[in-house]
Structure formats: structure tokens, C-alpha cells
Amino acid sequence: MKSRGWRRLPLLVVAGLALVAALSGTVYAAGKISGKTIKVKSLPGNRLALSSVPGNRLKPGAIKGSQLAPGSITGIQIDASTLGQVPSAVHAETAQSARDAETALNAVNAENAKTVNGYEVGCKAGTQPFAGACWQSAPSGSALNAPAAAAACAGQGGELPDALSLVAFSQQPGVTLAEGDEWSGDLPVVSSVDVYAVATVTPEGKVSSAVSTATKKFRCVIPLIG
Numbered sequence: 001m002k003s004r005g006w007r008r009l010p011l012l013v014v015a016g017l018a019l020v021a022a023l024s025g026t027v028y029a030a031g032k033i034s035g036k037t038i039k040v041k042s043l044p045g046n047r048l049a050l051s052s053v054p055g056n057r058l059k060p061g062a063i064k065g066s067q068l069a070p071g072s073i074t075g076i077q078i079d080a081s082t083l084g085q086v087p088s089a090v091h092a093e094t095a096q097s098a099r100d101a102e103t104a105l106n107a108v109n110a111e112n113a114k115t116v117n118g119y120e121v122g123c124k125a126g127t128q129p130f131a132g133a134c135w136q137s138a139p140s141g142s143a144l145n146a147p148a149a150a151a152a153c154a155g156q157g158g159e160l161p162d163a164l165s166l167v168a169f170s171q172q173p174g175v176t177l178a179e180g181d182e183w184s185g186d187l188p189v190v191s192s193v194d195v196y197a198v199a200t201v202t203p204e205g206k207v208s209s210a211v212s213t214a215t216k217k218f219r220c221v222i223p224l225i226g
Contacts, residue, residue: 122134122224123222123224124222126138127222129224130169130172131165131168131169132224133158133221133222133223133224134158134221134222134223134224135161135169135219135220135221135222136219136220136221136222137174137175138219139177139178139182139217139218139219140152140217140218140219142217143180143215143216143217144215144216144218145212145213145214145215145216146183146198146210146212146213146214146216147212149183149216149218150183150185152218152220153218153220153221156220156222157222157223158220158221158222158223159185159220159221160183160184160185160218160220160221161184161185161219161221162184162185162186163184163185163186163199163200163201163207164207165221166182166184166201166219167201167205167206167207170201170203170205171205176203177201177202177203177205178203178216178217179203180216180217181200181201181202181203181208181210181216182200182201182216182217182218182219183198183200183216183217183218184198184199184200184201184207186198186199187199188209189209195211195212195213196211196212197209197210197211197212198210198211198212200216
């Protein structure tokens with residue numbers, strides 16, 4: 001029995017020494033192996049523990065955009081100055097230019113518009129703009145008394161001009177007042193209920209007057225919107 005035990009002893013010693021050697025090699029490897037001793041590209045990325053390599057250890061351009069997980073980078077991490085103009089921004093600028101052009105066109109159309117809220121705007125044939133209204137370019141074809149002349153203008157949506165405005169209009173290029181004066185809408189003198197004077201303007205542009213029953217030619221002033 002004793003001889004057999006001694007024969008087994010060397011085997012146990014050898015096994016123990018082997019275990020000690022193996023453990024010693026592991027400890028040695030753990031203490032001696034660092035990142036500097038690892039060859040380039042000798043370790044695949046899937047062998048690295050998560051967060052074991054910080055971002056400042058990566059070379060610029062080492063990771064392509066196609067290799068990033070969706071949502072892994074937000075606007076906070078992106079330097080906006082490094083980004084070019086996105087296509088939608090180009091379209092936005094074009095759209096803004098189009099809106100500006102449309103606004104300018106609408107302004108021109110509004111200036112040249114012929115209607116406003118369904119009403120005609122501008123001066124009809126036979127009239128010309130003056131003092132914010134449309135004045136008949138020529139005097140009436142027939143002479144009427146003052147009340148009839150006022151009624152004729154009212155029927156056209158206008159009125160007789162006041163005397164001083166008629167004087168100013170008479171001085172416009174190409175304008176000539178009728179011989180024998182033209183009626184205005186002013187009443188300078190009232191002598192009685194049925195007899196009154198009405199201001200007139202001479203072809204020379206001077207203010208005069210005549211009784212309302214006299215017959216004279218006239219011209220009407222019609223608003224721009226009629």
C-alpha cells in the first residue's frame with residue numbers, strides 16, 4: 001500500500017505545478033498585455049466591450065454615416081456650420097422669391113385694376129383725371145339753365161364742379177372752356193327764393209356769375225368709382 005502511494009505522488013506534484021504555471025501565465029498576460037501591444041486590425045469590433053473606446057480615441061472619418069445606428073446622433077451633436085444647404089431650403093428660397101414676385105405682380109395689377117369690389121375704377125372715354133376725379137374733357141353739347149345742368153350731371157353719377165376747381169381745370173393743357181362761360185356748382189348770391197345767382201367761369205379762367213335761369217354750357221365731374 002505504501003509503495004503505491006509514493007508512486008502516485010509525482011503525478012500530483014506535476015499536476016499542481018502545471019496549474020500554478022497556467023495561473024501564473026494568465027496573471028502575467030493580464031498585467032503585460034495593453035492596447036499598445038495589440039496589432040492594428042487584430043481585434044474585430046464585435047470583440048470590444050460597449051463604451052470601451054471613447055469617441056476622442058477615434059480618428060476623424062473612421063466611422064461612416066452608414067455605420068451609425070438610426071437616432072444615435074441628434075442635432076445637439078452636429079455642428080450646423082459644417083452642413084450645406086439642404087434641398088428643402090433651396091426650394092424654400094425659391095418659394096419665397098416666387099411669393100415676392102407674386103406680391104409685386106399683384107401690386108401692379110392693383111394699380112392697373114379696372115374694378116374694385118365690383119365697381120369700375122378709372123375714367124371713361126370722354127373724361128380725364130384731375131384732382132382725384134374724372135372731368136369731362138369737353139363742355140356739354142347744349143346749353144341748359146343751372147338746375148337742369150346740375151340734374152344732367154347727377155344723372156351721370158357726377159356733379160357740377162366748384163368755381164375755383166373749374167378755374168384750375170381750365171388751365172390744364174388742351175382744355176378750353178365754352179364761350180359764354182360755364183356753370184359751376186357754387187351759389188355766390190341769393191336774392192330771393194326763386195331768383196339766385198350761380199358762379200360761372202369764363203374761357204379766360206375768371207369767376208363770374210349769372211342768374212340760375214340763364215342757359216349756359218357745362219361739364220360734369222364724375223368720381224373715379226362709378
